[in-house]
Every structure is written in structure tokens, then in C-alpha cells.
Amino acid sequence: xxxxxxxxxxxxxKQFPVGGNYFTALQNIDLKLSEGxxxxxxxxxxxxxxxxxxxxxxxxxxxxxSVSVLGNSMDNTSHNERAIIRxxxxxxxxxxxxxxxxxxxYENVELPLVLNNMEKAEREKxxxxxxxxxxxxxxxNSKPADMSGGECQRTAIxxxxxxxxxxxxxxxxxxxxxxxxxHNIMKILSKLNSEIxxxxxxxxxxxxxxxxxxxxxxLEDGKIINDEKISNPKSx
Amino acid sequence: MxxxxxxxxxxxxxxxxxxxxxxxxxxxxxxxxxxxxxxxMNNFLQSTAVISSGHVKVVTKAxxxxxxxxxNDLALFETDKIIRTLYNMYPNYxxxxxxxxxxxxxVPNENGETKEQAPVFGIGIDFFSEKSRQxxxxxxxxxxxxxxxxKDRDDALISLKLAEQLNVNIGSAITLISSTMDNxxxxxxxxxxxxxNLNKGQADRQMILVDISGVRQxxxxxxxxxxxxxxxxxxxxxxxxxxxxxxxxNLTYSDSIEQMLRNEESYNAxxxxxxxxxxxxxxxxxxxxxxxxxxxxxxMYDNIDEWEDLSVEDxxxxxxxxxxxxxxxxxxxxxxxxxxxMSVMAAIFLVIVMVVLWNMxxxxxxxxxxEFGLRLAIGESKGQVYRSMIIEAVIIGFVGTLLGTIxxxxxxxxxxxxxxxxxxxxxxxxSEMVLPNVFYAKVTSELYYIGFIxxxxxxxxxxxxxxxxxxxxxxxQLFKELEA
Ligand SMILES: Nc1ncnc2c1ncn2[C@@H]1O[C@H](COP(=O)(O)OP(=O)(O)OP(=O)(O)O)[C@@H](O)[C@H]1O
Ligand SMILES: [Mg+2]
Numbered sequence: 001x002x003x004x005x006x007x008x009x010x011x012x013x014k015q016f017p018v019g020g021n022y023f024t025a026l027q028n029i030d031l032k033l034s035e036g037x038x039x040x041x042x043x044x045x046x047x048x049x050x051x052x053x054x055x056x057x058x059x060x061x062x063x064x065x066s067v068s069v070l071g072n073s074m075d076n077t078s079h080n081e082r083a084i085i086r087x088x089x090x091x092x093x094x095x096x097x098x099x100x101x102x103x104x105x106y107e108n109v110e111l112p113l114v115l116n117n118m119e120k121a122e123r124e125k126x127x128x129x130x131x132x133x134x135x136x137x138x139x140x141n142s143k144p145a146d147m148s149g150g151e152c153q154r155t156a157i158x159x160x161x162x163x164x165x166x167x168x169x170x171x172x173x174x175x176x177x178x179x180x181x182x183h184n185i186m187k188i189l190s191k192l193n194s195e196i197x198x199x200x201x202x203x204x205x206x207x208x209x210x211x212x213x214x215x216x217x218x219l220e221d222g223k224i225i226n227d228e229k230i231s232n233p234k235s236x
Numbered sequence: 237m238x239x240x241x242x243x244x245x246x247x248x249x250x251x252x253x254x255x256x257x258x259x260x261x262x263x264x265x266x267x268x269x270x271x272x273x274x275x276x277m278n279n280f281l282q283s284t285a286v287i288s289s290g291h292v293k294v295v296t297k298a299x300x301x302x303x304x305x306x307x308n309d310l311a312l313f314e315t316d317k318i319i320r321t322l323y324n325m326y327p328n329y330x331x332x333x334x335x336x337x338x339x340x341x342x343v344p345n346e347n348g349e350t351k352e353q354a355p356v357f358g359i360g361i362d363f364f365s366e367k368s369r370q371x372x373x374x375x376x377x378x379x380x381x382x383x384x385x386x387k388d389r390d391d392a393l394i395s396l397k398l399a400e401q402l403n404v405n406i407g408s409a410i411t412l413i414s415s416t417m418d419n420x421x422x423x424x425x426x427x428x429x430x431x432x433n434l435n436k437g438q439a440d441r442q443m444i445l446v447d448i449s450g451v452r453q454x455x456x457x458x459x460x461x462x463x464x465x466x467x468x469x470x471x472x473x474x475x476x477x478x479x480x481x482x483x484x485x486n487l488t489y490s491d492s493i494e495q496m497l498r499n500e501e502s503y504n505a506x507x508x509x510x511x512x513x514x515x516x517x518x519x520x521x522x523x524x525x526x527x528x529x530x531x532x533x534x535x536m537y538d539n540i541d542e543w544e545d546l547s548v549e550d551x552x553x554x555x556x557x558x559x560x561x562x563x564x565x566x567x568x569x570x571x572x573x574x575x576x577x578m579s580v581m582a583a584i585f586l587v588i589v590m591v592v593l594w595n596m597x598x599x600x601x602x603x604x605x606x607e608f609g610l611r612l613a614i615g616e617s618k619g620q621v622y623r624s625m626i627i628e629a630v631i632i633g634f635v636g637t638l639l640g641t642i643x644x645x646x647x648x649x650x651x652x653x654x655x656x657x658x659x660x661x662x663x664x665x666x667s668e669m670v671l672p673n674v675f676y677a678k679v680t681s682e683l684y685y686i687g688f689i690x691x692x693x694x695x696x697x698x699x700x701x702x703x704x705x706x707x708x709x710x711x712x713q714l715f716k717e718l719e720a
Contacts, residue, residue: 059613080617087615098610102247107240112614114240159614 006167006199007033012065014051025051026222038193040202043219049203050171057169058082070166087115091160093170097152099144106140109158130162134188150181171203186212241624256636258596262589263640263687270582271648275677277574281473286373289561290465291478298553306338308417308462315461326481328469332368333461335360335451339414343402352402357442360451383430389449392426395440396433404428416456424454472678475571478560485558589690594698597629601702608706622703629699637691651677
């Protein structure tokens with residue numbers, strides 16, 4: 001069976017203006033990602049992981065090369081069009097959770113559905129399901145300040161997957177968590193990956209979670225130095 | 237989404253309650269501050285208005301020209317009628333006739349011979365009629381040193397300095413020697429019922445205060461007055477309004493006789509004025525008696541040429557003319573100064589408050605970059621995030637300003653009605669100070685909207701500026717700030 005390309009990057013260059021000059025954060029990146037893949041962008045600090053993730057997510061744009069995500073060419077789409085693609089088809093998980101502190105778990109998870117103008121009844125069903133998925137049913141009315149880091153990150157995961165996105169981007173999702181919580185999170189994510197058709201891209205340099213990845217792309221100084229398929233990943 | 241944002245707004249006190257409080261407090265301060273300054277400025281003008289100028293006053297044109305000589309032979313006639321007209325034309329003002337007069341004050345001994353004598357400056361005020369509110373605005377009880385206020389037509393209050401000079405006591409009779417408005421010699425007896433001190437340095441050195449009914453009797457000025465004083469019902473001197481009614485009055489009323497004599501039709505009237513008898517009685521009454529007598533007796537004005545010679549002294553010089561407080565030379569600069577000072581202070585005040593609220597809007601926006609970044613990542617467009625930010629600022633700014641305005645205007649209104657009594661503090665200062673004991677604030681119309689400038693405008697502009705970063709920066713950059 002032929003897999004659709006979820007991500008198709010050709011000859012990507014990303015430069016940042018620094019002073020009067022340019023700093024090249026990414027160069028000659030070629031990357032294809034098929035539906036349902038579970039991959040990691042791995043490399044030392046400053047190697048360009050976040051930059052690449054941002055470009056894939058349409059939060060930043062490429063200096064050169066072509067970037068196509070979920071069949072949309074990101075080079076010539078407007079901010080608004082990219083916002084719509086994100087809203088409908090992408091989920092984000094951040095290192096620092098980025099929950100909105102004034103809202104409860106339920107409301108934080110509900111936000112993407114509100115943005116997608118979903119009916120209240122359907123929202124309720126989906127939010128409850130997502131929260132159950134990450135095992136936070138009994139915390140559904142808590143606020144982020146009253147929860148542990150692991151619980152917060154699980155809430156962030158629920159928020160990222162509640163609208164069943166085609167692509168989930170996670171930037172160091174376990175960096176602020178201890179080993180046990182990190183493993184928990186990775187188990188949840190790989191289970192999700194096997195149950196729904198979502199593709200996952202992680203940026204990480206956390207050794208603990210490497211074992212869960214099915215494909216590891218090694219970055220160094222903005223270049224892909226190795227693209228490694230893992231034959232026997234850990235699973236749930 | 238609106239519901240979602242509203243929830244956040246209500247729950248996050250640093251987003252709603254604190255800015256709201258800041259706006260309420262600053263707007264209240266602005267409004268009360270400005271209202272208070274307006275009131276204080278007005279206080280300084282009010283004492284002058286009470287004693288010498290009114291907010292506006294009506295005199296004859298001739299009287300105005302020579303007013304420093306207290307020329308009561310040029311006084312206004314038919315004052316009741318003029319006052320009725322004034323009430324009709326300008327119901328926002330109250331009107332009161334006044335006679336200012338000069339003369340000699342003679343204090344007789346037991347035998348009725350002169351004991352002491354001094355020049356006197358007298359003011360006859362309509363204290364007894366409720367409508368003219370003179371007792372209320374003079375507040376003489378504050379200045380009374382001994383005795384009691386005027387009760388009777390022939391009662392007189394005499395300034396402390398003059399009383400000492402003339403050696404008169406309460407209960408003494410004093411004789412005013414002066415001339416009637418027809419320039420006839422006259423004497424009249426008043427009874428001293430009290431002494432006063434206006435605390436205005438030498439201004440009251442020769443002053444006596446009497447009721448206008450007594451002076452009218454003394455100077456044979458029935459239904460006549462040197463001046464008719466007008467005050468706005470609120471006692472607040474509104475310069476613009478005073479100037480407006482002065483111009484209006486002078487255009488429509490006082491020029492009418494002059495106009496009548498000058499325009500085409502009355503040319504005919506003029507030509508047969510050769511026979512003075514043919515002029516209407518109403519017109520005649522507008523000229524002083526001695527003049528009409530002279531004209532009636534004298535047959536030399538039998539032809540029009542000679543009449544025109546006479547009209548160099550236009551009979552219209554006896555028509556009434558309105559003068560606003562600001563028209564007296566020294567007062568114009570004072571009024572202007574107070575207006576400018578007001579505007580400058582209000583402007584400085586506004587700028588300070590704007591900077592504060594602007595900053596608050598800015599900080600509030602900056603503080604929430606994290607939230608904005610996240611919402612952008614989740615798929616809100618920049619425009620949506622920006623708009624929601626502005627809408628929040630508008631709501632907070634508007635509600636805060638509304639509350640602040642209500643609070644500020646109420647506070648100002650309270651101080652307007654009841655005043656802040658400074659007498660304690662003032663008594664501790666020099667007793668020679670000419671400060672009113674009670675400061676009143678003033679609710680003016682601009683108080684109702686001025687708060688919106690800092691309250692809504694500054695808050696929203698500050699927020700807008702903070703929000704511009706959403707557009708200017710790459711989204712990933714916005715993120716970096718939230719990750720930190
Ligand atoms: N906006 C920017 N302007 C200038 N340089 C930037 C900008 N964003 C990133 N860089 C540079 O690009 C390089 C790659 O940054 P990036 O954040 O992608 O690294 P990373 O692999 O995610 O590192 P870490 O593991 O520390 O998160 C770094 O050297 C960084 O300094
Ligand atoms: Mg990074």
C-alpha cells in the first residue's frame with residue numbers, strides 16, 4: 001500500500017538575520033514523512049530541531065526550498081490559511097505545557113474545538129474522551145496550578161489530540177518531566193499513534209524516549225546527518 | 237469563543253479586576269481633580285462677582301463710560317420691567333438691582349450738630365427679596381463683626397474701619413449727604429445696626445451696606461438702579477455663557493432704540509421730533525428727567541439740523557447695555573488666566589493618567605504573549621487574537637471609565653453641594669488672606685466625557701501597541717518569549 005506524504009520537504013534552507021548578517025539555522029533539508037509515522041528529530045542544542053518543527057507547523061517560514069504539509073504548500077499560503085490548517089489538522093505539544101492558567105483541564109482541552117466551531121454536545125463528548133485517554137478523568141475540573149507537571153503535560157496532550165489532527169508536533173514534550181512521567185507520556189503517545197492515524201514528529205534530545213521512536217532523524221548544525229529506521233521500537 | 241474569552245476575563249483578576257480598578261481610580265481622580273479645580277478657580281472669581289461685577293450686569297451706556305464717578309444721574313429706569321425682561325430672556329440667571337453711591341457721612345451729636353464727617357462709598361443691595369438671592373451670595377454673616385444683619389429699610393451696616401474713624405456705635409444715627417439722581421441735594425438718615433469687615437484690605441475702608449429700598453428713598457430713585465446684577469443660577473461663572481448672553485442682549489435689546497432712531501422709518505420720526513412733544517412718552521421716560529425738562533422748555537430745537545447736533549449725545553446712550561464679568565479690564569486677564577491654568581492643569585493631569593493607563597494596557601498585553609502564542613499555534617489567526625485583545629481592552633476601559641465617571645461626578649457633585657470647609661486651616665493662616673472658607677467643586681459638562689480619553693483611549697492604544705508585536709514578529713519568536 002502506498003503511503004501518502006504527510007510532510008514533504010525539499011532543499012529547505014532557513015536563515016535568521018543576525019546583526020547585518022545571516023545565521024543559517026537549517027540547510028539542505030530533505031524530508032518525507034508518511035501517514036502514521038512516529039519520528040524524532042534528535043540532535044544537540046542549537047542543531048535546529050525547534051526551527052524545523054516551527055516551519056512544519058507553519059509558525060515560521062522557510063528561506064529557501066519547498067515545504068508541503070498535509071498536501072498544502074506552506075511556501076505560498078497566507079498566515080490565515082496556515083492558521084486554518086493548524087486549527088483543523090495539527091496539534092502542538094510544548095516543553096512547557098502552555099496551558100492557560102485561568103481555565104480548567106476541561107476548558108483547556110476544549111479550546112481547539114471551540115475554535116473549530118464544534119457543537120457543544122459534540123465538544124463535550126470529544127473532550128471527555130480525550131481526557132479519559134490521558135487518564136485525567138478525576139482532574140477534569142482542576143486548574144493547571146493545582147496539578148503536577150506530568151498531569152499538565154497529559155492535559156496538553158489531550159488538547160493536542162482532541163480534534164484528532166492528522167499531524168502532531170511535539171517540542172521536547174518530556175524535558176520537564178521525571179523518568180516515570182516521561183515513560184507514561186511516551187506510552188500514551190505511542191498508543192495513540194497505533195489507534196488513530198495521526199503522524200507524530202518529536203523534537204527531543206531526551207535519551208529516555210528514543211526507544212519509543214520508529215524513525216530517528218539526527219540533526220547537527222542545521223543539517224540532517226542520519227535518518228535511521230528503528231526495527232523494534234518499545235511499545236505499549 | 238466570546239464566552240470562552242469572557243470566562244478568562246472574569247476569572248483572571250490581573251486581566252480584569254486590577255485594570256478595572258486602575259481605570260476606575262484614575263478616571264475618578266481625573267474627574268474629581270478637574271471638577272475641583274474648576275470649582276476652586278470659580279471661587280476666586282465669585283467674590284469679585286458678588287461685590288463688584290456680577291457674572292453679567294446691565295447698566296446704561298452712559299453709566300458705563302463714567303462708572304468710576306458713580307453717576308446715578310445716568311442710572312437705569314424702569315428696572316422692574318428690565319428685570320422681568322431679563323428673567324424672560326435668560327431664565328438661567330437671577331437678577332438683582334443695585335445702587336452704588338458716593339457722598340458724605342455725617343455723624344451728629346446730641347444737638348444734631350456735626351460731630352464727625354467722612355466721605356462714604358455705599359452699596360444698596362436688594363437683600364430683602366428672596367428672588368434676588370443677595371443675602372445668600374453675600375454671606376454677610378461671615379463678615380459681620382458686631383450687631384446684626386439688615387432688617388429694615390433704613391438700617392445700615394458700616395465697615396469696621398469707617399466705624400472706628402467716625403466713632404459710631406451700633407444704634408447710632410448717621411446722615412448720608414448726597415445728591416438725588418436728578419442732581420438735587422439730599423440728606424437721609426440711616427441707623428447703624430452692625431459693623432463688618434470684608435477682609436479685603438482697604439477696599440471697604442469707606443463702605444456702608446444698606447438695602448436698596450433705603451437708598452431708593454434717599455436718592456429719589458424709585459424703580460431705578462445704578463446697575464442690575466445677574467448671576468448664573470448655579471453661581472458658577474461660565475465665561476462662554478456670560479459672553480454669549482451679553483452679546484445677545486446687546487444685539488437684541490439695548491440697541492433697539494438706537495436702531496429705531498437710525499433706521500429709515502424713524503427718520504421721519506426724527507424729523508418731526510423737531511417738536512419734542514411729539515415723541516412718545518415711553519421714549520421720553522428713557523431719558524433722564526432733567527434732560528426731558530430742558531428739552532420741553534427749550535424751543536431752540538425746532539428744526540431738524542439742530543436736533544441732529546443734539547443727537548451727538550445720542551439718547552440711546554441711556555439704553556441698557558450688558559457687561560460680562562470678563563469685560564472689566566483686569567478681570568479679563570484673570571478669567572483668561574484661570575481658563576488657561578485650568579486647561580494646562582487638566583492637560584498635564586490627563587497626560588500623566590494616559591501614560592499610566594497606556595503602560596498598563598501595554599504591560600497587560602506583554603504579559604499575555606504566552607497565551608497569544610499558544611492560541612496562534614492552536615490555530616487562531618493573528619487577526620482574531622488581536623481583535624479579541626482590543627475588544628477586551630475596550631470593554632474593560634469602557635466599564636472602568638463608566639464606573640469612574642459615575643464615582644467622580646458623584647464625588648464632585650457632593651463637594652459642589654456641600655463644599656469642603658477649609659475654615660480651620662484658613663484660620664491658622666494669616667487672617668488677612670482673602671480666601672473663601674469653603675471650596676466648592678463644580679460639575680461641568682466636560683466631566684461626563686473627559687474620563688473616556690484616558691480610560692478608553694489610552695488603555696486601548698496601549699493594548700494595541702502591545703498587540704502589534706503579534707503582527708510584527710514571526711510567530712515562532714512570540715513563542716520563544718513564552719517558552720522562556
Ligand atoms: N529567531 C532567531 N534568530 C536568530 N537565530 C535563531 C532564531 N531562532 C533560532 N535561532 C538559532 O538557530 C539555531 C537553531 O535553533 P533551534 O531553536 O532550532 O535549536 P534546537 O535544536 O531546538 O535547540 P534546543 O535543543 O536548545 O531547543 C540556534 O543556533 C539558534 O540560536
Ligand atoms: Mg528547541
